Amino acid sequence: MKQIIYLDYNATAPVLPEVREVVDFYLVEAFGNPSCSHKVGQVAKKGLEEARKNVASLIEANPQEIIFLSGGTEANNLAILGMTLAQEKKKHVITSQIEHPSVLNPMIKLLEMGFDVSFLPVDSQGYVDPDELKKALRPDTFLVSIMLVNNEVGTIQPVAEIGHICRERDIVFHTDAAQAVGKLPVSVKEINCDLMTIAGHKMYAPKGIGALFIREGISLRPLMHGASQEKGLRPGTEPVALACGLGKAASIAKKDLIAEGAREKILREKLYQGLKDIYPRLVLHGDPERTISNTLSISFPGLSASQILANLPEICASTGAACHNKAQAISHVLSAMGVSKEVALGTMRLSLGRGTSDQDISRAISLFKRVLVS
Incomplete structure (x- = not known):
């Protein structure tokens, strides 16, 4: 793994x-059920x-507006389906063609239920x-759901303007911020959103934990039924260790959010220029000025991205969204962007993080050169 x-x-x-230290503490030492009145439960x-x-502090929300659940997928489902079930008369919802499947598939479910x-x-x-x-x-639009950052190409959407449009018309606005929170400054106040999805494992917390911001005054119907944990919207004993891990990750992110983003952007540009020098036909997806700093979506037209990566076992990257990249088909995101099949099949996503060093980027460029020039 050290060579990866x-x-x-x-x-x-x-x-x-x-x-991990925080997670271990709440798994082993403070393992109590937070609903219990004894000392171990109260520590939890x-x-x-x-x-x-x-x-809440990371996104400029109030603590009572945050509920914990299993991750981004559950948060998106609760936001969309829970909002739909909470209202009775209106029938129209708006989203975009490039949303994550955990938004698009609930939307398809709404179509099956008779909504537009x-x-x-x-x-x-x-x-x-x-x-x-x-x-x-x-007139019957009751919900708009537009992601903050696209998971495949990294495009940052104009969510503040969208939120303003919705707020003026008293329409609930949900944004899937799984790829944004912890990577760039996010404020629910500036965005004017009513619902926001957070995924723990995208920001260095464990898998299996996420959060949903629900603006005070917004009512959702639960998708599961049980006891009163998390305001009854996510019943069941809380995953304390995982939630505390997410809380720690949030506090770390807040301390150096801007500096880390700037560092990753420099490394991303170095990687892009290095690959461009090797393969002049390289295509860049998206506008760098409106793309999150850690994401580089590029194409090697005329080549197969999956074949390139197969010849680069030292590099871990994706040829599309990792959740649905098994088939050699144009991703729905690239298709919506009008990308040709030749360019789409040569597309890969290289995404950087806190563990990415300058040496990693230099070595990656050398490895790509070995494969592309040979």
Whole structure:
């Protein structure tokens, strides 16, 4: 593993040592049920609430507006389906064509339930035009769900403008921020969102934990039924150790968010320029000025990205979104962007993180050169 160059942080990030220490403490020492009144239970409860404060602080929310659940997929499902079940009269929802499957598939479920769903197009850079949103709005629109950062190409969407449009019209706005929180400054106040999805394993917390921001005054219906934990929206004994791990990851991210983003951007540009020098036909997906700093989506037209990576066992990267890249087919994101099949099949996503060093990038460029020039 020491010889591996990990460039797949958008798929998942390793658990930071400081986060693991916190998780271990609540697994072994403070293992109590936070609903119990005895000392062990109350230590667990205190840790859980401290984690809630840390997550809330990272996105400028109030602690009572944060609920913990299993991850981004559950958060997206609860936001979309829970909001739908909580209202009775309106029938129209809006999303984009490039959302994560954990948003798109609940939208398909809504279609099966008799609701109308508008899937907004994107431009060649994967950008949603707020004017297209305005055109799609109807008197019976009750929910808009647009991701903050695209997981495949890294495009940062104009969520603040979208949130403003929705707030003016009293429409609930949900944003899937799984690829954004912990990587760039995010404020629920500036975005004007009502619901925000957070995924722990994208920001150096363990897999199996996430959070949903629910603005005070927004009502959701639970998708599971049980006791009253997490305001009854996520019943069941809380995963205290995992939640505390997420809280620790949030506190770490907040300390050096801007500096780490700037560092990763420098490394990303070095990697891009190095690969461009090797393969002048290289295609860059998205606008670098509107792309999150850690993500590089590129194509080697005329070549197979999967074959290139097969010849580079030292490098971990994705040929598309890691959750659904088994088939040799154009991803729905690249398809929506109008990318040709030749360019799409040569596309790979290289995503950097806290563990990426300058030496890693230099070595990666050398390894690519070995494969591409030979």
